[in-house]
Amino acid sequence: MSATALQVISSARAPRSDGVEARQRLLYAALALFAAKGYAKTSTREIARSAGVNISAISYYFGDKAGLYAATFGEPMGGNAGDFVSLYAAPELPIEEALHIYFTRMIEPLKQGEIVRQCIQLHLREMLEPTSQWAKEMERDIKAPHQAIAGVLCRHLGLARADDDVHRLTFAITGLAMQLFVSQDLVDAIRPSLLNTARSVDAWAQRLTGYAIALVEAEVLRRQAAAPAKPASTPPRTRRKKT
Template identity: 55%
Template sequence: MKSSLPARPPATGHEARKQRADGAEARAHLLLAALRLFAEKGFAKTSTREIAQAAGVNLAAISYYFGDKAGLYKAVFTEPLGKPCDDISRYQPAHLSLREALGGFISGFLQPLKQGELARQFTRLHFREMLEPTGLWAEQIDSNIKPAHAALVEVLCRHLGVTKADDDLQRLAFSITGLAMQMYVSHDVMQAVRPQLIASPKAIDLFADRMLDFAEAMVSVERVRRATLPPLKKNKP
């Protein structure tokens, strides 16, 4: 039987803004709750029902905002701290000096650490994905990590006068990345041994400045090493 009630008009003005705000808040609550649970229990052992309960939202909200559990997991894996390739514009432009480029790379890499517990949970989630792969980690390597690495290699080639990246230049790029990655891997150790090193955004910025000095020194050592090589070996693939 067809209802005789008039259709509800679309929300406008203040009501529409409130609905959008409520929706954004519900989605954000889901992301944060899911991040914590996925990091603690993994994808397979975490149910959508407990995520919804932890977020304080209706179970149907997961389907509405993310499609399904896999969609929510992918959003959790990629959204909260951004993607490596999002920072390429910080360090790839050709007009940047070596220090400016390395500074852009390192500061972008360490920026998420300023979010404290969120960054720690995100790191745990990545470790768990490596141990209990769903295929998402491999996808992220191809779509985000490889482009970011290639951009750093391009920067190093430009500043070292190398026309084609060889294995040693790749080693240099991975070593510079390793300096920044260690901040995530050793976060709990640093917290136990020397907590003031990462206690605040200002402390993380100071760490980034020192790390930039270390990275520049690594490039300088590689420049000197290459200058001593016979011409035919400088760019050997």
């Protein structure tokens, strides 16, 4: 086989870097526009122009506008929530390790700066102007992680199923991570050093794990205090011998 033929085969098998770059430009151009204007008011022509690619690239890489919109929710924030859940929901993990994995992966996107701001803006806009994507986001990225954390807590507390207080505790724990995303601008205004480097984000993961464990320990003590006291056992009565 000639050297020219080998070169052609090699180039055909190798992924094209320009294709990967074009897809990424489309994804992030769409993210910025969808976050700023919403799904209905953003045209595919506008996205393609902003990304500097032909409009046909949208159908090639994402199928259609709806497929591109769906991709802007998952990919910039780290991908499939199901893969994320499987990392910390394993039943053999001690609770502290499970929560540390949860917080580490959950706040990892904060290292991306402006991109994660656009992601939060997109999610908030979707809440206010819901499309068919909202139901998918609710099931995959909101309910599934919540149920997994509730399961971790049930195993630690020795419960067969989550009661109202387990769900309260789950919302409190997951809220520790979510407030960082929602409060980025406040953190930047008050103490920018808390989020301006990858190391500072990693420090948050460590601290949030400790805060969450403190919440869990408080719930353990609350349940112990609320448990009904066991009646003291009385010694068996002895018969008196007749004289």
